[in-house]
Amino acid sequence: MVLDAYFSDSRKRSAERSLREEIRINETLQRIGAALAAELDLDKLVEKLTDEATVLTDAQFGAFFYAGQAGEPLTLYSLAGIPRERFERLPLPRFPVLSTPTSERVVRVDDLHVDARYGNPPLHHGAPRAPLPVRSCLVVPVVSRCGKVLGALFFGHAEPRVFTERDERVVVGIAGQAAVAIDNARLYKASEGARRQAEEAHRQAEEARAQAEAARRQAEEASRLRDEFLSLVSHELRTPITAIMGWTQVLATRECDAETRKRALGALDRNVRTQMRIIDDLLDVSRIITGKLGLAQRRMDLGDVVQAVLDVVRPAALAKGIELHVTPERSSIPVFGDPDRLRQILWNLLANAIKFTPRGGRVEVEITRDEGFVHLIVRDTGKGISAGFLPYVFDRFRQADSSASRPQGGLGLGLAIVRHLVEMHGGTVKAESAGSDHGATFTVTLPLPQEARDAGHDGEAKTGDYRSEGSSRYAAAVEHVPRRT
Numbered sequence: 001m002v003l004d005a006y007f008s009d010s011r012k013r014s015a016e017r018s019l020r021e022e023i024r025i026n027e028t029l030q031r032i033g034a035a036l037a038a039e040l041d042l043d044k045l046v047e048k049l050t051d052e053a054t055v056l057t058d059a060q061f062g063a064f065f066y067a068g069q070a071g072e073p074l075t076l077y078s079l080a081g082i083p084r085e086r087f088e089r090l091p092l093p094r095f096p097v098l099s100t101p102t103s104e105r106v107v108r109v110d111d112l113h114v115d116a117r118y119g120n121p122p123l124h125h126g127a128p129r130a131p132l133p134v135r136s137c138l139v140v141p142v143v144s145r146c147g148k149v150l151g152a153l154f155f156g157h158a159e160p161r162v163f164t165e166r167d168e169r170v171v172v173g174i175a176g177q178a179a180v181a182i183d184n185a186r187l188y189k190a191s192e193g194a195r196r197q198a199e200e201a202h203r204q205a206e207e208a209r210a211q212a213e214a215a216r217r218q219a220e221e222a223s224r225l226r227d228e229f230l231s232l233v234s235h236e237l238r239t240p241i242t243a244i245m246g247w248t249q250v251l252a253t254r255e256c257d258a259e260t261r262k263r264a265l266g267a268l269d270r271n272v273r274t275q276m277r278i279i280d281d282l283l284d285v286s287r288i289i290t291g292k293l294g295l296a297q298r299r300m301d302l303g304d305v306v307q308a309v310l311d312v313v314r315p316a317a318l319a320k321g322i323e324l325h326v327t328p329e330r331s332s333i334p335v336f337g338d339p340d341r342l343r344q345i346l347w348n349l350l351a352n353a354i355k356f357t358p359r360g361g362r363v364e365v366e367i368t369r370d371e372g373f374v375h376l377i378v379r380d381t382g383k384g385i386s387a388g389f390l391p392y393v394f395d396r397f398r399q400a401d402s403s404a405s406r407p408q409g410g411l412g413l414g415l416a417i418v419r420h421l422v423e424m425h426g427g428t429v430k431a432e433s434a435g436s437d438h439g440a441t442f443t444v445t446l447p448l449p450q451e452a453r454d455a456g457h458d459g460e461a462k463t464g465d466y467r468s469e470g471s472s473r474y475a476a477a478v479e480h481v482p483r484r485t
Helices: 002-038 042-056 084-089 165-253 258-290 302-319 339-356 414-424 449-454
Strands: 061-066 075-080 107-109 136-143 149-157 298-301 323-327 334-337 362-370 373-380 428-432 440-447
Touching: 042 061, 042 075, 042 149, 042 165, 075 084, 107 165, 136 165, 149 165, 165 258, 258 414, 298 302, 298 339, 302 323, 302 339, 302 362, 302 373, 334 339, 334 440, 334 449, 339 362, 339 373, 339 414, 339 440, 414 428, 414 440
Parallel strands: 323 362
Antiparallel strands: 061 075, 061 149, 107 136, 136 149, 298 334, 362 373, 373 440, 428 440
């Protein structure tokens, strides 16, 4: 009776231990399942799966092999308990589940040293077999709900008979949970990829719409500028023509005294030259657009160009009481360029400065040089340039005030021609202004002759398709600058 009671208590205690163990296993599986289900990053999920299962089975190391394309063997994806370099050097046996991704069979080996099915693998070139450093192993496939092998869990230990049936059952349960989690992670990754592709497509569509909208606005702006320019050209041409017709009728229909005749001829001359200037600017812009504007370049003295233009504009400056100051007063600076076009550049800048500087103002011309470049600076105390218009000051057909009633005439082409001519000489031009009524500064930068020689120029005038446009209009340019009345 005593023995019966002892064995009965023993069986009871054993059953209680088994129950507690089952509860612990179920709790562990639930915890691992919840952790796997909450992880949507595939890399982190597989690492967590490998770590948890390795600890749970008391394995020395664990690995997860990932199933690639159909027909390809599984490849190592995650590892726990051993460095990857050491694991890859282990002469492990090749199990069907690792070499054939379609295999769904669990493999549990108590001792690889005595198991005839998974004995020491043959080595290359007849080398002798070496005892495997792994004796116990457990291999469990991870199979999706649709029956596809996603990968396999591999656990190893140097001691024999480490993995039990309980371990096999636990890992199979973990593998089932992992398969669901991996499927979910893959679906999430695919949906994220599709979402990113949709977002990228939406972004590209938005960019295309924005580009189309910008192109539409540019076309509308170009159309508006064209209409304004045509209206401006009509006004600028009509004004001198009206004066020419009026004075011509005066001379043709009545007797005029000497004073009236002289006044009529002067007015005719000024208005004809005004039309010539407008037409010349239009022709220059046409040549720029079609790429037919040429240069006749040679070595020359920039100081002579400056003095020649100053002689032309000085009477107009004096007529408005504008102080015209040059620094240095006389300078000899050799440059390589087209004299007529360089005079055109400086005349445009000085004529603009005098035109937009009020009576009693100041216009300065400064010449400096440094590091192989010469800087020609025209500075005035005039109307200035607003911050909103400054980026467009060198654009063709652009004027801060393009209305027919504006106080100053012109087509708004001079500065656009200046920029193109400066760039044809290998230089740059920039405009600076502190704002309206704070004056403006224009700086032309040209390379000195050494730079030109390095670019292949030999100092002789170019011939062939290049033609000088002549300098006659600059000699008479003073007629088109406001005079004292």
